[in-house]
Amino acid sequence: EVQLVQSGAEVKKPGESLRISCKGSGYSFTSYWISWVRQMPGKGLEWMGRIDPSDSYTNYSPSFQGHVTISADKSISTAYLQWSSLKASDTAMYYCARPGVPGYNWFDPWGQGTLVTVSS
C-alpha cells in the first residue's frame, strides 16, 4: 500500500524553529516528487512547494519562497518542511502529497496532516 505518514502535531512559540516530516512507503520514493500543502484554519488548500527526492531539487510557490525550506533524505524515504523562525500566521494544518503519476501535479495519496500551532 502506498502511504505517506507525517509526524505528529506541534505547539511552538513565535520565533522558534521547527521541522516536520513525511515518510513514504510502498513505492519507489525517489520516483515521485513530494509536495507540501498548507491549510489554514477554516480555509482552503495552498501549494507551498515540492522536492524531487532523487536529487533534492526544489520548486517553491512565490508565496512561500524564503519562508520555508523543503528537504529530503532519500536513504530513509522522508521529506521535510522546516521553518527557522515561526510566526503566529504559520498556524495551520500541513499536508504532504505525492503525484498520482510521476511528472503530473495531481495528488494521490496525501499524508494525514501535521497540525502546527504557533502561540505565545
Place this chain on the structure above:
Amino acid sequence: DIQMTQSPSSLSASVGDRVTITCRASQGVSNSLAWYQQKPGKAPKLLLYAASRLESGVPSTFSGSGSGTDYTLTISSLQPEDFATYYCQQYYSTPPTFGQGTKVEIK
C-alpha cells in the same frame, strides 16, 4: 499563477439530489484538472483527474466534464457520505492552484 474560482461556495442538498459544482480557471488548463473531497479533520481525497477520469475506488455517482477554462463536478445521486467540501485543482502550470472550495451540506 492561474486563479481557480469555484461556484457555489456552499450549497444545501438532500440525499438523492443531483449536485453540480463549477470550477473556472483564469486561463485555459487543457483538462489538467483534478477534483478532491475533504471531510472535517481529514486529508483531501482524490476523486477525478484529467477533468473526467475517475480515480480507482471512487463511486460512479461522481463524474467530471469540461474543457478550456470551465469544468464541472457532478454527483448524480447524493449519498450521506458525500457531505463534505470539494476542491478543484489545476495542474497545467506550476504552481498548481486550488479553488476556494464548495461545502456541500445537508438540507
